[in-house]
Amino acid sequence: MTLHVNGKPCTLQLEPRCTLLDALREILQLTGAKKGCDRGQCGACTVLVDGRRINACLTLAVMQEGRQITTIEGLASGDTLHPMQQAFVTHDALQCGFCTPGQICSAVGMLAEARAGHASAVRPLGPVTLPLGDDEIRERMSGNLCRCGAYPNIVAAVRSACGTGGGT
Incomplete structure (x- = not known):
C-alpha cells in the first residue's frame, strides 16, 4: 500500500491490523505523534488526514x-516553523512536550474546521469570526489532554495563531 505522508508517497507492506500511529512511529520513524493512551482519549497521537x-x-x-497525512514533522517548511508551531514557542505553550505534537496538529485542524463553519458546543453552525474566544478554543481543543496543565499558554498560542494562518 502507499501512504502519502507529509507530501511524500511511502510504499509499505503492513499487516491489515496495523494502526496509522504504529505505521508512522514504527515503520516510517516519524515519532512526533505519541502513543499516550492507545484508546483515543488523550489526543497525543493527533495527525491531520x-x-x-x-x-x-x-x-x-x-x-x-x-489520503494526505500530515504529521507534526510535516507542518514546518524547511527551517521555517508553521505559524501554530511558532505560536506554541512564543507563548511557551508546553512543559514536558509529550502532548505538544498532538496539541499543535489538533489546533491546526481545529482552526480549519472553525474557518469552514463547523459547529462547536459554544457556537452553532455558520460563519465563525476569528480570532476565537478562549471558551471556544478550550471546547474545540477538549480532546487533547496535557498532563502538565499548560492549558492557559496553549489557549494563548492558539488564539494568537488564529490571525496568522495557523490553520491548514
Missing part, C-alpha cells in the same frame, strides 16, 4: 491509503 484531525491510534493505516 486531508486537513482534518484524527487520532492515529484509532484508525488502521490501510484506511488512509490515498
